[in-house]
Amino acid sequence: MKYAILFRTHYWTDYLAVRFSELKSMAPGADVYVAYDATNGKAPDIPEAASHSLASLRALGLYLPEEKALWYCGDYPFYDFYLRNPNYDFYLMIENDVYLQGIDIDRIVAGCLDQGVDILGAHFLNVKDTKPGQAFHAGCSNYDVWRKCFFPVVGLRRSALVSLFSERLRQAERKERNQEYEIPFCETYVGSESLRQGWANRELGSVTPLRTYGASKYMLHDKISTEYSSGVWHSVFPADRYIDSKINLEYRKHGKNSFTTPDLVSDLRDAITYAKVSADNILIHLVRSTNGKVNKELFNERISNYLMPNLSDS
Secondary structure: OOEEEEEEEOOOOHHHHHHHHHHHHOOOOOEEEEEEEOOOOOOOOOOOEEEEOHHHHHHOOOOOOOOOHHHHOOOHHHHHHHHHOOOOOEEEEEEOOEEEEOOOHHHHHHHHHHOOOOEEEOOEEEEOOOOOOOHHHOOHHHOOOEEEEOOOEEEEEHHHHHHHHHHHHHHHHHHHHOOOOOOOOHHHHHHHHHHHHOOOEEEHHHOOOEEEEOOOOOEEHHHHHHHOOOEEEEOEEOHHHHHHHHHHHHHHHHHHHHHHOHHHHHHHHHHHHHOOOOHHHHHHHHHHHOOOOOOHHHHHHHHHHHHOOOHHHO
């Protein structure tokens, strides 16, 4: 068995370096790479870096949307990597906000190969009704029945990867001939194509504990790593990014009244308890995330007491 893991990211920090090292320890039988989007910056100076960019993907003949191209076409890094590394039996891509702990990845991939699995995904969902304008609605008219494959962890047998790449090239040709043609969103594309081809799928939760996993389910690494010994989570962030994400999420929901909601108070208390974040640090995040709508006076008067008695003195 020969397989590759692509740890996908577009930035690099000390936190991600530690996560990458942990990932390698859970997959001693794999070749583990950093699949780095170098469109806006150079890849990290590490031997495992395997960079791609919008320019390199266009050079392959793939179509790229004008906005959020590598979010919309999240399968494209597979193809760039495959063309330079075509001899693996299985390719597993893991996004940088997925946290894995205590997982035997070698065993999972060996089981997929032994049992003829073509695609490993977090979950697959046959989609019936969506609102036009939702990302995964795009391109659904290409399929009689369409399926969503949630994308932060996706594994492809080589034959499935090659087939998906070939079809993406055909889609690019169709788009060039007819600008009205809709290129499918990556999750719709991989899920629906697997259904059309009759490929064997396996959900990640059937082979390992799949904990909280979904879009906008932001979790604190310091808390998860303390409370569990094994599992897979998405999305997991270090303290600074966790705080910003939680504040922004609540601010979008509730506007200026969001800062004392039970959800946000609980989330900020977790950052204080598990990541030892200070009151001053919380205030910095609130000021930045609200463009100054929260200042020190408002924080001390209305917010700090909700988090913890005398927090402002900590």
